Amino acid sequence: MIEANDKETQGVVDYIKNFIRKHSIFMLAYGTGCGAIELPATLTSRYDAERLGIRGAATPRQADVLLITGYLSTKTLKRVIRVYEQMQDPKYVIGFGSCTINGGMYFDSYNTINSLAQYIPVDIYINGCMPRPEAILAGFEELQKKIQKGEADNGTKYQENIEWYRANQKKIIKNWRMPDYNW
């Protein structure tokens, strides 16, 4: 039973929008850690992610999903933040491997971050060190489910909680000399 003004249910338009969004996902061709090497395998003949509507985009302006494919050094974090802020809403982030969850085997390293979610909002984590193409496709499937439910709107969450994220980011990046984006 669908009730009027029920915030939980999607209207027809939202349903169609989400359906289309989930079937067309451009991922940014940008790899940070070991997991990046699994992406060519995911995209080429054997696993063929393109049949699910997943394809590469070369520039953040055109991309929908940012893959953080493993350990993230503070130096790279700068670029990741810039790239994430340049992407257009709705945008999604997938974290690969234990390194993005808790630092993985670099948990006590002085120049890698431990938890990605402190700096940019993450939609899906894929576990494994490193995740195989099957796992990546399963991760994308989870992301698609989330998009269809309308739950993947972390871009807005990021904008709303920008102070919190900025504070965390500036804690790690000491020489913060980056432009402020106006989305």
Add this chain to the structure above:
Amino acid sequence: MNDILLTILAAIVTTIMAFTVGMLYGGIVRKLTARVQNRVGPPIYQNFIDLMKLEFKTTNIHHGLMSHLGPVWIITAAVSVLMFIPIVHGGMLLPGFSIENLTFKGDLIFLIYMMTFGSLGMALGAGETGNPNSAIGVTRGLSLMTGFEIPFVLALVALMIQYQTTSITGFMQIQEETGTWMMFSNPFAFIAALMASLGMFRYSPFDIVGAPAEIASGPASEFGGKYLGMMMSGGSIFAFIKLVLYVDVFMGGAHSIPELLLKTFVLYMVPVFYGWINPRYRTEQAIRWFYKWPLIFGVIGVIWAIY
């Protein structure tokens, strides 16, 4: 009054048809490319889904007035050029209904001039974004144009000399009367034009403009969301225009929509086939390529037309 309404309706139908056909061909090529690479590939309507997703983006960045107008310019140029090209013989779109499109009896010289407008809009829009990749992409695009435009224009000039007319409907008329397509009555011009079309459609080895691995999509690298969507649709319409122009001038035009689709699809597959078996050229290689065989064939075509 009714006539005007019908004409406007026909113009809209033509535009929608050009857009649909262009996008669909792109989708079919994506599917076929995937099959060539032993993949399943996306469904052939994937391009439409991508486009709709881009239109559903909630934020869009532009970097000033010109970058805002660039994509609009591309679409405007595409639609206005489309209005000057005879799509089917006599301009009747659907045989059952008497719906006649606009086709203002286009003139070839005017069309060659207008067809560069899309690239110009792209160049101006991309220029304002300030992204260095855009600037490189634009430079590459314009240099590539200096390559393929010369054999292309030579081929058309050959036909103009041979038949003493510049009107596209005139060409169609002549082919109708003589019963031979111009690709047979001046084969050298056709070969030159066909080789030039490889550069026009920007499939590899001439995909130096986009070059995602090098310069991040080139001119479009600062355009996302709705802007990219507009560029995509404009590009699809332009692809259709070029195909129809070739069919009209060299392959006798089309008497019905199915005939048009058949001929344009065969033509469209030429650059695609060539692209499947070739990696990308460097910029100077690409331009030099056009100044060898295509140029020679073009010159022979002109000589053939004179004697």
